[in-house]
Amino acid sequence: MARGKKLYEGKAKVLYEGPEPGTLVQYFKDDATAFNAQKVDVIDGKGVLNNRLSEYFMVGLGQIGVPTHFLKRLNMREQLVRSCEIIPLEVIVRNYAAGSMAKRLGIEEGKQLPRPIVEYSLKNDELGDPLVTEEYIAAFGWASPQDMDDILSIALRVNDFLSGVLYGVGIKLVDFKIEVGRVYEGDFQRLVVADEISPDSCRLWDIETGRKLDKDVFRHDLGSLTEAYAEIANRLGVLPKNATPMQKPTLIN
Numbered sequence: 001m002a003r004g005k006k007l008y009e010g011k012a013k014v015l016y017e018g019p020e021p022g023t024l025v026q027y028f029k030d031d032a033t034a035f036n037a038q039k040v041d042v043i044d045g046k047g048v049l050n051n052r053l054s055e056y057f058m059v060g061l062g063q064i065g066v067p068t069h070f071l072k073r074l075n076m077r078e079q080l081v082r083s084c085e086i087i088p089l090e091v092i093v094r095n096y097a098a099g100s101m102a103k104r105l106g107i108e109e110g111k112q113l114p115r116p117i118v119e120y121s122l123k124n125d126e127l128g129d130p131l132v133t134e135e136y137i138a139a140f141g142w143a144s145p146q147d148m149d150d151i152l153s154i155a156l157r158v159n160d161f162l163s164g165v166l167y168g169v170g171i172k173l174v175d176f177k178i179e180v181g182r183v184y185e186g187d188f189q190r191l192v193v194a195d196e197i198s199p200d201s202c203r204l205w206d207i208e209t210g211r212k213l214d215k216d217v218f219r220h221d222l223g224s225l226t227e228a229y230a231e232i233a234n235r236l237g238v239l240p241k242n243a244t245p246m247q248k249p250t251l252i253n
């Protein structure tokens, strides 16, 4: 499918104009960045895996009634999505202490939290995506109180869905980040899960061994990132049988 002109290039994806108004083509790159792009590399096959995994999670969410921007996968690296206005927040849900929360509060990594905790960061790379409160969000008008109610409920539904699906294949969902967009339908707006849901934006640990299967493998040089992502894809049955990401580009139709 012919894509239109490039609209935006981020660290891991590129957005192009889609074939119809209100659509975009989202292209998954192999580029990996961490620590606000202080660490950068190209990881062969990462984009192909994230395209498939994000499709898998977004389609599943749609089936349980959580609206997403996903329309269809176009090829190995591209998917067609609805164009939406991204709310400038990173919505993070945590089930176990890890990463910045473990550090900030001095909690041992891996400790189960008393309940899922939802937090918000302002999407601003220059500032390093600072944590913000709902007071800030309301005062600066980044999202309305109604939006925030909807975002909280979407975030918790996504958490329950992802936790359950991953638990079923022996993986613990430690935490994850989503982005939420506004779609306008006439005078109405509704919120949809946008961007991507992939091991780039989650922490995923093998339940039996504790092995990390997410971008922390890249952040902390723990081994092969594509092997980790392929392990998740294989357990979820997302990759065709006998395919490994190393056989690119014939492995996935």
Ligand code: TMP
Binding pocket: 090, 092, 098, 099, 100, 101, 129, 175, 176, 177, 200, 201, 202, 203
């Ligand atoms: P953190 O512990 O570094 O705050 O990250 C929490 C979760 O959010 C973790 O699953 C990784 C994800 N995340 C992103 O997807 N993008 C980001 O820019 C950051 C900082 C975190």
